[in-house]
Amino acid sequence: MPAIRPGFASPALRDHLRGGGAGGAESVMSSRDNPLWLQLWRDRRTDFHQKKVNHYLARFWPDLARPQGSRIFVPLCGKSLDMIWLAEQGHHVIGVELSPVAVRAFFRENRLQPSRRQMGDFTLWEHGRIGILCGDYFALDKADLGQIDTVYDRAALTALPEDIRRLYVAHLRRIVPASAGVFLLTIEDAEEGDSLVQALGVDEELAALYSEGFEISLEHVESVFESDPQAPKQPPRRAEYKVYRLSGRAAG
Numbered sequence: 629m630p631a632i633r634p635g636f637a638s639p640a641l642r643d644h645l646r647g648g649g650a651g652g653a654e655s656v657m658s659s660r661d662n663p664l665w666l667q668l669w670r671d672r673r674t675d676f677h678q679k680k681v682n683h684y685l686a687r688f689w690p691d692l693a694r695p696q697g698s699r700i701f702v703p704l705c706g707k708s709l710d711m712i713w714l715a716e717q718g719h720h721v722i723g724v725e726l727s728p729v730a731v732r733a734f735f736r737e738n739r740l741q742p743s744r745r746q747m748g749d750f751t752l753w754e755h756g757r758i759g760i761l762c763g764d765y766f767a768l769d770k771a772d773l774g775q776i777d778t779v780y781d782r783a784a785l786t787a788l789p790e791d792i793r794r795l796y797v798a799h800l801r802r803i804v805p806a807s808a809g810v811f812l813l814t815i816e817d818a819e820e821g822d823s824l825v826q827a828l829g830v831d832e833e834l835a836a837l838y839s840e841g842f843e844i845s846l847e848h849v850e851s852v853f854e855s856d857p858q859a860p861k862q863p864p865r866r867a868e869y870k871v872y873r874l875s876g877r878a879a880g
């Protein structure tokens with residue numbers, strides 16, 4: 629089956645920096661990469677950051693027909709310029725990001741002067757229609773976010789190690805209304821022996837993670853041949869860029 633590409637500069641780097649990892653209680657498990665992310669931001673090792681607005685967002689978001697004033701949650705938001713684009717569409721954007729270095733850089737690089745206030749475990753940085761809660765996603769509760777209409781996920785689920793992704797989805801379902809949808813972008817690397825149906829269809833891991841709470845619709849697939857920057861001598865490999873729309877099943 630195709631492998632969802634981690635929204636992360638290099639898995640080898642993750643293994644190296646994380647060392648042995650921790651097991652045990654779910655809260656310990658979900659936070660075991662936090663020191664790694666904080667360190668990456670301090671060291672400015674942020675290859676995952678896109679210097680332009682994601683073009684799948686700009687191309688496919690309008691199909692969702694979200695009214696102006698909708699509240700969009702951007703988990704694990706980094707300093708993504710996609711938040712600026714979403715705010716320009718007339719939406720209210722609520723991001724959550726662990727690293728204060730990332731949050732500071734977002735406002736500074738976009739020449740925005742945010743206000744800052746403490747909200748429980750989080751610091752809320754705000755300017756205009758954009759608010760970023762600086763703290764741990766897994767510590768968020770419903771009241772921190774307020775009403776959410778849609779979740780925008782680019783390299784959020786996929787930033788997390790596979791064994792934490794189900795905790796991420798379970799937590800998402802606790803903190804956003806059951807009716808909220810998710811606009812999800814992935815890159816899926818073809819594996820040897822994949823059938824075309826597997827490669828071009830809904831990823832099996834995503835189906836397992838989301839099908840209980842969401843209707844999954846695959847809106848767009850684009851196959852691209854790419855070289856691995858870590859192994860430039862290897863022949864280019866196929867990857868599928870996919871745009872998913874997950875519609876929340878209303879609670880019943």
Ligand SMILES: C[S@@+](CC[C@H](N)C(=O)[O-])C[C@H]1O[C@@H](n2cnc3c(N)ncnc32)[C@H](O)[C@@H]1O
Pocket residue numbers: 635636658659662665666669676677678703704705706707708724725726727730763764765766782783784787
């Ligand atoms: C792969 S990056 C993607 C950032 C952003 N979505 C983008 O498209 O550029 C993942 C981000 O999640 C943040 N992060 C990781 N674990 C987190 C957590 N538990 N709570 C909040 N943010 C977290 C990291 O600091 C990093 O900025």
